[in-house]
Amino acid sequence: MNEVASALDRAGLLTAAEREHWKIAWLSTVDHKRIGILYLVTALFFFVVGGVEALLIRLQLATPVSSLLAPDTYNMLFTMHGTTMIFLVAMPALFGLANYVVPLQIGARDMAFPRLNAFSFWLVPFGGILLHFSFLTGGAPAVGWFAYAPLSETPYSPQLGVDYWALALLVLGIGSVGTSINLLVTVLSRRAPHMTLRRLPLFSWMILVNSFLVIIALPVLNAGLAMLLIDRQLGGHFFLPSGGGSAIMWQHIFWAFGHPEVYIVAVPAFGILSEIIPVFSRKPIFGYEFVAGSTVAIAFLSLLVWAHHMFTVGLGHAVDLFFVASSMLIAIPTGIKVLAWAATMLGGRIRLDTPMLFCVAALAQFLLAGLTGVSLAVAALDWQTKNSYYLVAHFHFVFVGLIVFAILGALHYWVPKMSGRMLSERIGKWTFWLMVAGFNLTFIPQHLLGLAGMPRRVFTYPDLPGWEGMNLLSTFGAFLMAAAAILLVWNLGVSLLRGKLAGDNPWQAWTLEWATTSPPPHENFHALPPIRSRRPLWDVANPDRPDPPVGTRGKTDAMAPEKNRTSIIAFIISETGFFGVLILAFLFYNAIPQPGPGPADLKLLKTGFFTLCLLASSLTLWRAEVSEQRGQPRKLAVWLGTTLVLGGVFIVGQAWEYWDLFHHGARVDSNLFATTFFTLTGFHGLHVCVGLIALLVVLWLAMAGDFRRRHSPALKAVGLYWHFVDAVWVVVFTVVYLLPRFR
Numbered sequence: 001m002n003e004v005a006s007a008l009d010r011a012g013l014l015t016a017a018e019r020e021h022w023k024i025a026w027l028s029t030v031d032h033k034r035i036g037i038l039y040l041v042t043a044l045f046f047f048v049v050g051g052v053e054a055l056l057i058r059l060q061l062a063t064p065v066s067s068l069l070a071p072d073t074y075n076m077l078f079t080m081h082g083t084t085m086i087f088l089v090a091m092p093a094l095f096g097l098a099n100y101v102v103p104l105q106i107g108a109r110d111m112a113f114p115r116l117n118a119f120s121f122w123l124v125p126f127g128g129i130l131l132h133f134s135f136l137t138g139g140a141p142a143v144g145w146f147a148y149a150p151l152s153e154t155p156y157s158p159q160l161g162v163d164y165w166a167l168a169l170l171v172l173g174i175g176s177v178g179t180s181i182n183l184l185v186t187v188l189s190r191r192a193p194h195m196t197l198r199r200l201p202l203f204s205w206m207i208l209v210n211s212f213l214v215i216i217a218l219p220v221l222n223a224g225l226a227m228l229l230i231d232r233q234l235g236g237h238f239f240l241p242s243g244g245g246s247a248i249m250w251q252h253i254f255w256a257f258g259h260p261e262v263y264i265v266a267v268p269a270f271g272i273l274s275e276i277i278p279v280f281s282r283k284p285i286f287g288y289e290f291v292a293g294s295t296v297a298i299a300f301l302s303l304l305v306w307a308h309h310m311f312t313v314g315l316g317h318a319v320d321l322f323f324v325a326s327s328m329l330i331a332i333p334t335g336i337k338v339l340a341w342a343a344t345m346l347g348g349r350i351r352l353d354t355p356m357l358f359c360v361a362a363l364a365q366f367l368l369a370g371l372t373g374v375s376l377a378v379a380a381l382d383w384q385t386k387n388s389y390y391l392v393a394h395f396h397f398v399f400v401g402l403i404v405f406a407i408l409g410a411l412h413y414w415v416p417k418m419s420g421r422m423l424s425e426r427i428g429k430w431t432f433w434l435m436v437a438g439f440n441l442t443f444i445p446q447h448l449l450g451l452a453g454m455p456r457r458v459f460t461y462p463d464l465p466g467w468e469g470m471n472l473l474s475t476f477g478a479f480l481m482a483a484a485a486i487l488l489v490w491n492l493g494v495s496l497l498r499g500k501l502a503g504d505n506p507w508q509a510w511t512l513e514w515a516t517t518s519p520p521p522h523e524n525f526h527a528l529p530p531i532r533s534r535r536p537l538w539d540v541a542n543p544d545r546p547d548p549p550v551g552t553r554g555k556t557d558a559m560a561p562e563k564n565r566t567s568i569i570a571f572i573i574s575e576t577g578f579f580g581v582l583i584l585a586f587l588f589y590n591a592i593p594q595p596g597p598g599p600a601d602l603k604l605l606k607t608g609f610f611t612l613c614l615l616a617s618s619l620t621l622w623r624a625e626v627s628e629q630r631g632q633p634r635k636l637a638v639w640l641g642t643t644l645v646l647g648g649v650f651i652v653g654q655a656w657e658y659w660d661l662f663h664h665g666a667r668v669d670s671n672l673f674a675t676t677f678f679t680l681t682g683f684h685g686l687h688v689c690v691g692l693i694a695l696l697v698v699l700w701l702a703m704a705g706d707f708r709r710r711h712s713p714a715l716k717a718v719g720l721y722w723h724f725v726d727a728v729w730v731v732v733f734t735v736v737y738l739l740p741r742f743r
Contacts, residue, residue: 039096082145107192123175235669281348365401390450441477610653
């Protein structure tokens with residue numbers, strides 16, 4: 001057994017049967033705890049990669065008119081740093097914490113779908129490899145992490161780097177949606193008895209809300225990435241103005257995802273603060289209901305503020321005023337959280353251990369980020385600072401000042417539970433002070449540089465008064481943060497090998513993850529304490545003065561829906577966003593008739609017949625469900641077979657229509673109508689094919705006698721998906737085939 005296996009064995013992270021094959025045991029695991037750790041290790045690896053990229057950027061900008069990096073090299077590093085830190089560090093780290101902690105906090109044995117959990121994780125390193133493989137294909141993407149069109153289109157970026165960037169983000173987006181569906185279903189359907197929604201720990205509550213946000217926002221980006229790839233690989237015209245496309249459309253799609261993305265990583269950070277601050281203040285959270293409710297308000301409002309990233313585009317005063325108002329409004333529920341955390345600390349017996357230090361710093365820095373954010377929500381001020389380093393500083397005060405600091409606090413708080421070993425407080429505090437000093441030295445001067453007029457997204461700058469000194473200070477601060485990161489890795493490694501034993505509850509915390517051993521057993525719990533309030537371990541430790549019981553309000557509070565049905569509904573919500581983007585793009589680009597192929601080339605009657613076949617398949621599938629409920633396996637098989645035939649007829653009809661259009665010269669690259677038509681109907685056809693495969697599996701199970709033994713939720717789940725696909729086609733048929741006839 002080598003040193004790694006020995007360390008894992010001492011930390012209790014291997015069973016006796018796995019010691020000889022520890023690599024396979026971890027690579028093939030479906031245990032949520034190990035998958036959570038794998039997420040965190042992956043995020044730590046890419047944190048080092050992204051950090052090196054950041055240091056090279058800061059070295060280039062340390063002095064004016066520097067030639068350390070060529071312009072293209074700088075742009076590649078700038079793009080890769082932003083993409084890596086957001087999609088390969090922040091999101092995987094928070095998903096890792098959620099994977100490990102949420103099932104423990106709600107008293108569950110595992111995630112709702114362990115295999116989906118493993119699949120979603122392995123998409124992260126695969127996406128990271130795809131992204132960084134671009135360096136070997138003629139150059140990494142050099143278009144910024146936002147990939148604005150038309151710079152990201154083939155005429156301006158002919159290298160394959162942008163294609164690998166888009167493919168990597170598609171892979172990561174699919175994994176993120178899968179993980180979020182899994183977390184959502186786990187919280188809703190796998191809670192312990194008496195763990196009602198009103199008794200959820202705030203971290204788990206915020207992960208639940210955040211999962212909805214990911215399910216809604218990520219498919220919007222996935223649709224945009226698919227459109228960009230169609231432009232680049234098939235000659236489409238979505239975002240290329242020379243072909244009639246709109247570069248502004250890409251900005252709308254990207255920021256409709258991009259601003260919710262800020263809260264996708266901020267809301268779990270809010271949850272971390274809401275767990276750690278009360279424990280180290282020795283007080284329950286102030287205003288639990290307000291903190292929980294404000295999370296829902298933030299998630300909703302985050303979907304309505306995207307165009308404040310586009311004030312300089314020139315969308316018009318009415319549009320600008322709407323997004324100014326919505327951007328200001330979101331500060332209210334955010335302020336409620338800040339006040340609740342401050343009120344929790346007020347009058348508490350505060351212990352400034354390392355987790356609390358990171359959370360207090362995150363709170364203070366987030367307050368400053370919020371103040372600068374409000375200034376950027378004012379269109380007039382935004383016009384002056386949008387393309388300056390002022391915005392760079394604000395962005396990093398949110399992503400590093402809040403999110404990275406919260407993650408570091410969470411690591412120092414929960415790693416003892418994961419490993420059974422305490423991290424060194426002395427090294428932890430050195431890490432904290434280096435991180436605080438480095439962070440503020442890096443980004444406070446950038447506020448001043450921005451106000452002094454230094455533009456962002458430039459690889460060098462002129463030697464103007466004061467600029468070199470502030471950039472040197474910023475670069476020095478970046479190296480202090482690098483030193484803090486090295487100490488963090490050292491602390492994690494040394495503590496895993498010979499750290500002090502943690503015990504079950506080293507922080508005297510109150511939520512269920514501290515009611516089991518450190519690390520927890522495979523099944524998580526041998527027994528659960530009574531759950532009557534939001535602090536069950538406080539009630540056990542203080543039977544003479546327990547918290548007031550939190551009662552149940554209505555059926556929703558205690559609901560535990562069937563997991564397959566819940567997961568497919570969540571998936572349908574995500575796919576609604578995906579198709580919504582494609583349908584809106586079709587309507588936008590085809591509002592005015594254009595030369596070349598158009599709606600007149602479509603055969604309405606023929607497609608109408610195939611449409612009736614698809615709609616009839618929903619009826620036959622419903623009859624299959626009725627037969628299954630009545631215990632009639634033969635009728636079930638007949639109705640499923642009929643559904644498959646009708647769905648197959650629809651696909652054959654669509655292929656026939658494509659062949660006819662190709663024969664008459666219509667291609668994806670013919671014009672915008674052809675681009676939008678083939679994209680929209682093609683993705684719908686792909687979903688029909690997936691549905692047919694699922695129906696074939698269900699038919700095979702039915703013929704094997706699976707449904708004779710028990711009622712299978714698989715049929716209902718597949719049925720919901722199939723009905724959704726049919727409903728989407730009704731909208732597509734109306735928009736593509738019927739509406740143009742009335743022009």
